[in-house]
Amino acid sequence: MKYIDEYRQGDIAARLAEQIAALTDRPLKLMEVCGGHTHSIFKYGIEDLLPPNIEMIHGPGCPVCVIPLGRVDDSMSIAQTPGVIFTTFGDAMRVPGSKTSLLGAKAAGADVRMVYSPLDALKIAKKNPDRDVVFFALGFETTAPSTAMTLLQAAKDDVPNFTVFCNHIMIVPALKALLDSPDLKLDGFVGPGHVSTVIGTRPYDFVPNEYGKPVVVAGFEPLDVLQSVYMLVKQIVEGRAEIENQYARVVFRDGNRRALEAIFEVFEPREYFEWRGLGSIAHSGMKLNAKYSRFDAELKFSVPGLRIADPKACQCGEILKGVKKPWECKVFGTACTPETPIGSCMVSSEGACAAYYNFGRLSKVAERSTGHTG
Amino acid sequence: MxxxxxxxxxxxxxxxxxxxxxxxxxxxxxxxxxxxxxxxxxxxxxxxxxxxxNPMLELLEDQAVFDVGNGNGAARLAFTTDSYVVTPIFFPGGDIGKLAVHGTVNDIAMSGARPLYLSAGFILEEGFPIADLKRVLESMRDAAAEAGVAVVTGDTKVVEKGTADKIFINTSGIGLIETPVKLSAANARPGDKVILSGTIGDHGTTIMIARGELELETEIESDSAPLHSLVQEMLDEAARVSTVEAIHCLRDPTRGGVATTLNEIALTSEVCIQISEDRIPVREEVHGACEILGLDPLYVANEGKLVAIVAPEVAEALVARMRQHRHGLKACIIGEVKEDPRGIVAMVTGFGGTRIVDMLAGEQLPRIC
Structure with a gap:
């Protein structure tokens, strides 16, 4: 398929892999921040192509993985309110709360519907004026503009029965928190692609300037990821720490002005937002500002708002920080599987644990079956 | 590496x-x-x-196979049942009626049997237009005629509005196995080849788009088709080259797609199935739609495709014969069976890496058939 296949060519990948291997044999730890990259890495088997000295650490950039249990419980409490139609993206349906998931709440009678866009949720609200329609907004700056545009539309059309349960989060405070974490040992970052289409590359300047780590903003096709690793390793070898943009076909230095304007129009930063595994991070979450507060589900419905500790056995936090590998968690693959996830990293296909569980365990297969050995 | x-x-x-x-x-x-x-x-x-x-159910095959009568007069029969709840009931390339015939015919065919008779049970929602029912029945009639089966018994129930969605159909089918073929998901052996009869993901993608929630326009059609004559030709060819027993397993990868079917076979046979991504035929439009929707065609439903696990010595001949059949034009070998690691489906990606193709954990698309 045009514009897709070009980025998936195995022969180019093999050449790139050789070039990466030729750069250095120093052990390097690189983090891909974004869950989309984690997914690509596993889907295409990119780690098979990397030399053994380069280790990819799978970061906290999967929005479903970092939403805390308490917020999931809050979403269910809203969904179970009589008269509510609760709308959400598909991968949020299975996220476990402290007792059940939205899928379970749906089976028990709540009207939970999957939508592909918040605008679809608004459409449902217009079609059902006698019901309260709530959209479960999740994600980084990538999805925040579409929620913002929907809110602008809702305000324009004056849809009184539409609200948003806002859980949008911001990447930069999370990156800062990671970099400040004492147990973190990273050599560089594969920077988020989709988020950067919105915010640009300028907000990452602090990473090389203050922390001396290089960042390469990357696309999601497998050759994008591989090329970004090459660029990152090259920077490290040459002793540089800069922001480079591999995804220049869609990411610009200053981002997308209109998308940012929409975000600033409807949202304001929360004082604190809790991240699963990473704890409470200042100014890392977004909420609806006073002008749009009539669309804020948290004000319209009573939400418990409890902070619920992660299950003891679950080590999602260490895994999100790259301190532990998924398989070093005691419940990985035994009590915690994609069918019965305990930790959120096992839920979404972008979560590090689910990625390892679903696509991983591979070198073993590779060694024994394909001859692609290391 | x-x-x-x-x-x-x-x-x-x-x-x-x-x-x-x-x-x-x-x-x-x-x-x-x-x-x-x-x-x-x-x-x-x-x-x-x-x-x-019971011992027959326990096998968890798509159909039960048993002998009726004894001695020279004994007949080996295949018996199966399936319910159809697809929404929308009319979609490009078919409708719920055609699906209800093809689905059951195919489940019988996957045992190597010649389908003979079907039953049809209808659950109708109060208020369902008779004109729509006529359209469904017309296509059931045509599909049955094409498959050489007769609907010989049936049942109808009507339920209050809101307690069912328009029309649900159950069909059961019975077929006769006329060769000494022994097909089972437990029969895959190391060295066997994995044959796929054509492009994957057509049906599921069609339904997804026909629901109109995505506002995509394509010309993808459901692949709904009866596969019994393709299977008969495969049995003939296997007998000609070697014996019918060289075909070890046949499955039609419906819900859960090729990935789920291969996982079932790998787990039941306790073998590793290894496939190559670049050998798996996917139509351009399906590939595009799946890219947009974030679906993997390997997990998307098919209604006119089969996966065959066959002994290596008959594989090439079977593929050549299948390609002469209109439901097997794009048949190809997509991989092979290895001994280890057991119960695993592994794929060499087009990119040159490898990954495990696991069974689907969550819901992808409800009411696809």
Missing amino acids: ATIFTPSPLFERVERARRRKHKLRDEYITLAHGSGGKAMHELVEGLFLEYLR
Whole structure:
């Protein structure tokens, strides 16, 4: 398929892999921040192509993985309110709360519907004026503009029965928190692609300037990821720490002005937002500002708002920080599987644990079956 | 190349978890229980089988095979049933009626049997237009004629508005096995070749788009088709080159797609199935739609395709013969069976890496057939 296949060519990948291997044999730890990259890495088997000295650490950039249990419980409490139609993206349906998931709440009678866009949720609200329609907004700056545009539309059309349960989060405070974490040992970052289409590359300047780590903003096709690793390793070898943009076909230095304007129009930063595994991070979450507060589900419905500790056995936090590998968690693959996830990293296909569980365990297969050995 | 997974007790742990007995823990039925993936296996093996267990059901094949009569007069029959709840009921390339005939004909055909008779049970919602019912019946009639089967018994129930969605159809079918063929998901052996009869994901993608929620316009059609004559030609060819027993397993990869079917075979036969991504035919439009929707065509339903696990010596001849049949034009060998690691489906990606193709865990698309 045009514009897709070009980025998936195995022969180019093999050449790139050789070039990466030729750069250095120093052990390097690189983090891909974004869950989309984690997914690509596993889907295409990119780690098979990397030399053994380069280790990819799978970061906290999967929005479903970092939403805390308490917020999931809050979403269910809203969904179970009589008269509510609760709308959400598909991968949020299975996220476990402290007792059940939205899928379970749906089976028990709540009207939970999957939508592909918040605008679809608004459409449902217009079609059902006698019901309260709530959209479960999740994600980084990538999805925040579409929620913002929907809110602008809702305000324009004056849809009184539409609200948003806002859980949008911001990447930069999370990156800062990671970099400040004492147990973190990273050599560089594969920077988020989709988020950067919105915010640009300028907000990452602090990473090389203050922390001396290089960042390469990357696309999601497998050759994008591989090329970004090459660029990152090259920077490290040459002793540089800069922001480079591999995804220049869609990411610009200053981002997308209109998308940012929409975000600033409807949202304001929360004082604190809790991240699963990473704890409470200042100014890392977004909420609806006073002008749009009539669309804020948290004000319209009573939400418990409890902070619920992660299950003891679950080590999602260490895994999100790259301190532990998924398989070093005691419940990985035994009590915690994609069918019965305990930790959120096992839920979404972008979560590090689910990625390892679903696509991983591979070198073993590779060694024994394909001859692609290391 | 990198070997990130040094052999560790962990992987043994995961493999044990994958193989352990299915247990149903849920309190309610969720849509995931109907998806054809892991949750459905838990429901079937953890609940239905516990209550209804017998040696024939226990095999969990798509049909039961048994002998009737004895001595020279004995006949080997295949018997199967399936319910159809697809929405929308009319879609490009077919409708619920055509699907109800083809689906059951195919489940019979996958045992190597010639389909003979069908039953049809209808659950109709109050207010369902008779004109629509006529359209459904017309296409059932045509599909049955094409497949050479007769609907010989039936049943109708009407339920109050809102307690069913328009029309649900159940069909059962019976067929006659006329060769000494022995097909089972437990029969895959190391060295066997994996044949796929054509492009994947057409049906599921069509339904998804026909629902109109996505505002995509394409010309994809459902691949709904009867496969019994393709199977008969395969049996003929196998007998000509070697014996019919060289075909070890036939399955039609419906819900859960080719990935789920191959996983079932790998687990049941305790073998590793290894496939190559670049050999798997996917139509351009399906590939595009799946890219947009974030779906993997390997997990998307088919209604006119089969997967065959065959002995290596007949594989090439079978593919050549299949390609002469109109439902097997794009047949090809997509991989082979290895001994180890057991119960695993592995894929060499077009990019040159490898990955495991696991069974679907959650719900992808409800009410696809």
